[in-house]
Amino acid sequence: xxxxxxxxxxxxxxxxxxxxxxxxxxxxxxxxxxxxxxxxxxxxxxxxxxxxxxxxxxxxxxxxxxxxxxxxxxxxxxxxxxxxxxxxxxxxxxxxxxxxxxxxxxxxxxxxxxxxxxxxxxxxxxxxxxxxxxxxxxxxxxxxxxxxxxxxxxxxxxxxxxxxxxxxxxxxxxxxxxxxxxxxxxxxxxxxxxxxxxxxxxxxxxxxxxxxxxxxxxxxxxxxxxxxxxxxxxxxxxxxxxxxxxxxxxxxxxxxxxxxxxxxxxxxxxxxxxxxxxxxxxxxxxxxxxxxxxxxxxxxxxxxxxxxxxxxxxxxxxxxxxxxxxxxxxxxxxxxxxxxxxxxxxxxxxxxxxxxxxxxxxxxxxxxxxxxxxxxxxxxxxxxxxxxxxxxxxxxxxxx
Amino acid sequence: xxxxxxxxxxxxxxxxxxxxxxxxxxxxxxxxxxxxxxxxxxxxxxxxxxxxxxxxxxxxxxxxxxxxxxxxxxxxxxxxxxxxxxxxxxxxxxxxxxxxxxxxxxxxxxxxxxxxxxxxxxxxxxxxxxxxxxxxxxxxxxxxxxxxxxxxxxxxxxxxxxxxxxxxxxxxxxxxxxxxxxxxxxxxxxxxxxxxxxxxxxxxxxxxxxxxxxxxxxxxxxxxxxxxxxxxxxxxxxxxxxxxxxxxxxxxxxxxxxxxxxxxxxxxxxxxxxxxxxxxxxxxxxxxxxxxx
Numbered sequence: 001x002x003x004x005x006x007x008x009x010x011x012x013x014x015x016x017x018x019x020x021x022x023x024x025x026x027x028x029x030x031x032x033x034x035x036x037x038x039x040x041x042x043x044x045x046x047x048x049x050x051x052x053x054x055x056x057x058x059x060x061x062x063x064x065x066x067x068x069x070x071x072x073x074x075x076x077x078x079x080x081x082x083x084x085x086x087x088x089x090x091x092x093x094x095x096x097x098x099x100x101x102x103x104x105x106x107x108x109x110x111x112x113x114x115x116x117x118x119x120x121x122x123x124x125x126x127x128x129x130x131x132x133x134x135x136x137x138x139x140x141x142x143x144x145x146x147x148x149x150x151x152x153x154x155x156x157x158x159x160x161x162x163x164x165x166x167x168x169x170x171x172x173x174x175x176x177x178x179x180x181x182x183x184x185x186x187x188x189x190x191x192x193x194x195x196x197x198x199x200x201x202x203x204x205x206x207x208x209x210x211x212x213x214x215x216x217x218x219x220x221x222x223x224x225x226x227x228x229x230x231x232x233x234x235x236x237x238x239x240x241x242x243x244x245x246x247x248x249x250x251x252x253x254x255x256x257x258x259x260x261x262x263x264x265x266x267x268x269x270x271x272x273x274x275x276x277x278x279x280x281x282x283x284x285x286x287x288x289x290x291x292x293x294x295x296x297x298x299x300x301x302x303x304x305x306x307x308x309x310x311x312x313x314x315x316x317x318x319x320x321x322x323x324x325x326x327x328x329x330x331x332x333x334x335x336x337x338x339x340x341x342x343x344x345x346x347x348x349x350x351x352x353x354x355x356x357x358x359x360x361x362x363x364x365x366x367x368x369x370x371x372x373x374x375x376x377x378x379x380x381x382x383x384x385x386x387x388x389x390x391x392x393x394x395x396x397x398x399x400x
Numbered sequence: 401x402x403x404x405x406x407x408x409x410x411x412x413x414x415x416x417x418x419x420x421x422x423x424x425x426x427x428x429x430x431x432x433x434x435x436x437x438x439x440x441x442x443x444x445x446x447x448x449x450x451x452x453x454x455x456x457x458x459x460x461x462x463x464x465x466x467x468x469x470x471x472x473x474x475x476x477x478x479x480x481x482x483x484x485x486x487x488x489x490x491x492x493x494x495x496x497x498x499x500x501x502x503x504x505x506x507x508x509x510x511x512x513x514x515x516x517x518x519x520x521x522x523x524x525x526x527x528x529x530x531x532x533x534x535x536x537x538x539x540x541x542x543x544x545x546x547x548x549x550x551x552x553x554x555x556x557x558x559x560x561x562x563x564x565x566x567x568x569x570x571x572x573x574x575x576x577x578x579x580x581x582x583x584x585x586x587x588x589x590x591x592x593x594x595x596x597x598x599x600x601x602x603x604x605x606x607x608x609x610x611x612x613x614x615x616x617x618x619x620x621x622x623x624x625x626x627x628x629x630x631x632x633x634x635x636x637x638x639x640x641x642x643x644x645x646x647x648x649x650x651x652x653x654x655x656x657x658x659x660x661x662x663x664x665x666x667x668x669x670x671x672x673x674x675x676x677x678x679x680x681x682x683x684x685x686x687x688x689x690x691x692x693x
Contacts, residue, residue, distance in 0.1 A: 068586065068592045069590065070586075070590040070591060070592050073590045074590070096532065096563075105589075137650075138650070140663075141662075141663070143663070144663060184532075184533065184536075239559065239562060240524055240525050240528035240529075240559040240560075240562075240563075241528055241529060241532055241563075243525055243529075244525070245523070245524065245525055247555050247558065247559045247562075248523075248524035248525060248528075248553075248555050248556045248559045249524075249553060249555055249556065250553050250554075250555055281558075281562060283558065284555055284558040284559055284562065285555070286553070286554060286555050306592070308592045308593075308594060
């Protein structure tokens with residue numbers, strides 16, 4: 001249906017336009033989503049791309065919560081490394097570490113395309129019956145059925161693999177254009193009680209806006225053939241070094257400074273070709289309602305819980321993994337509902353060449369004395385479970 | 401891990417000793433000072449909570465000259481005309497000046513006793529910024545601070561500990577002179593290591609680590625109760641019986657060829673051939689013809 005549109009200085013033009021040429025922008029390192037046509041970029045971690053519905057949509061924010069900042073920093077570096085390999089531009093802002101130091105630590109990409117990603121999840125080919133028949137003595141009729149696929153991966157690969165033990169070569173790194181924002185370099189005046197945001201946040205927003213406008217990432221700029229994506233990484237937002245007392249006090253004075261900043265950031269991202277990854281030390285924020293509103297303001301949100309130092313480290317159920325991963329939020333962009341992952345119990349492990357996120361399988365509980373930890377106890381009070389387990393394990397094999 | 405921390409291998413480190421009212425951390429702090437003195441370093445102490453004699457008590461020897469005690473105990477808020485060191489001097493320029501003028505060529509270690517005192521008079525943001533700048537500045541090689549965990553809100557304590565490379569939390573141990581230390585250490589690459597140790601401090605402020613508890617007290621494995629014991633019937637197998645059992649052919653175990661044939665059944669393998677027998681009533685006519693419907 002054509003609707004008459006009154007343009008300024010133009011005769012009345014109908015909104016019905018003939019399809020002259022394709023309007024899809026094709027930028028290196030991106031692809032349209034199969035679900036809703038959004039332009040997606042890879043986060044650098046293939047399993048995470050699968051969880052987020054194919055990749056990170058351009059114009060959205062990914063929030064990563066992590067207690068000790070070890071694995072979230074890893075994902076942060078994967079994201080930036082993916083940007084370097086796809087020749088996107090990078091913008092890194094940090095308060096604690098110098099952005100140049102973060103860039104020195106990026107993992108090296110594995111550039112030969114042969115999948116290290118072994119095809120273990122493909123069904124076993126029936127062209128080799130001899131060895132497979134000897135494998136199962138009684139259940140041999142099930143041999144040709146495919147094995148359970150626990151690693152999350154989609155059929156087409158989008159994104160690259162990185163070797164964590166090596167750092168990226170300087171030649172590859174210097175080929176990428178890089179903008180930085182280091183908080184100690186932007187000194188703030190001590191008397192800034194009149195602003196709603198700490199000075200560092202407003203300075204960061206101004207710097208971002210200026211970079212987006214200058215380098216031509218604005219959507220309002222005329223479409224040219226060479227468009228690029230700006231990857232923004234904001235490390236440890238909300239910590240005390242940014243000048244925000246959100247993490248320090250139970251009742252922060254500028255409780256809404258971070259939420260205002262995120263609102264402004266999202267507005268900037270929606271009107272430009274950029275993606276952002278933000279890490280927040282959420283364990284320091286005492287007000288859970290505020291943490292909830294921060295999660296709501298970021299489109300995608302995941303939380304990582306590492307097993308280091310908790311009672312779960314020695315739990316035999318978790319021995320293959322390094323931590324649990326919770327998907328807090330997935331956006332629904334231009335559609336009614338988003339595709340949440342089917343399985344809510346996800347665990348991750350960091351191998352040298354891959355960061356995998358898998359469904360957490362409980363192995364069959366064959367031994368009598370292993371304490372039977374139910375699903376409720378897994379996520380909640382581990383202390384209660386261990387007390388129950390050690391106290392009454394003598395009688396466990398007699399319960400009916 | 402406690403002994404490694406005491407040896408102070410890495411520069412730019414920031415160690416926080418968290419204590420509480422149940423167990424004081426000042427003795428461990430003095431052990432750290434002792435270890436730094438043994439390493440021929442200059443130690444600058446910002447003393448807010450105890451005075452000079454009490455802190456230097458027990459630290460003997462000629463090395464005592466290398467301890468520069470900045471007296472913030474007598475007049476920390478500057479109420480008199482000539483305060484020695486006030487809490488308002490806790491900022492980057494003053495501290496760098498202080499450290500540079502006293503220690504000439506040796507690496508300096510800054511000991512803060514205690515950080516809780518400073519956090520009461522400065523906002524946590526300012527304290528965190530100053531500590532961060534001190535670490536990056538290069539004037540001091542390492543910073544060791546005492547923090548009273550029960551004096552602050554969780555967020556404040558968490559924010560300050562987030563900056564530290566190692567956090568040692570002290571709790572009282574079983575015996576009177578023993579204490580339990582929970583250590584969290586963050587390395588430069590982002591790896592986190594945790595440990596729990598029982599230690600006690602000797603008269604000359606050296607630390608003996610008694611034993612290491614693991615990160616978790618694993619429940620002791622109960623001896624597997626053998627269900628085949630104490631029964632009136634015999635559930636075990638002797639060797640000959642086991643061999644006979646393995647030789648037994650299971651009912652649905654087929655030969656390899658039959659298995660492959662069944663698994664990959666080709667098309668048309670299910671033909672039925674029927675030869676009508678003399679007993680079968682094979683009548684060509686339709687038996688329903690005489691029905692009057």
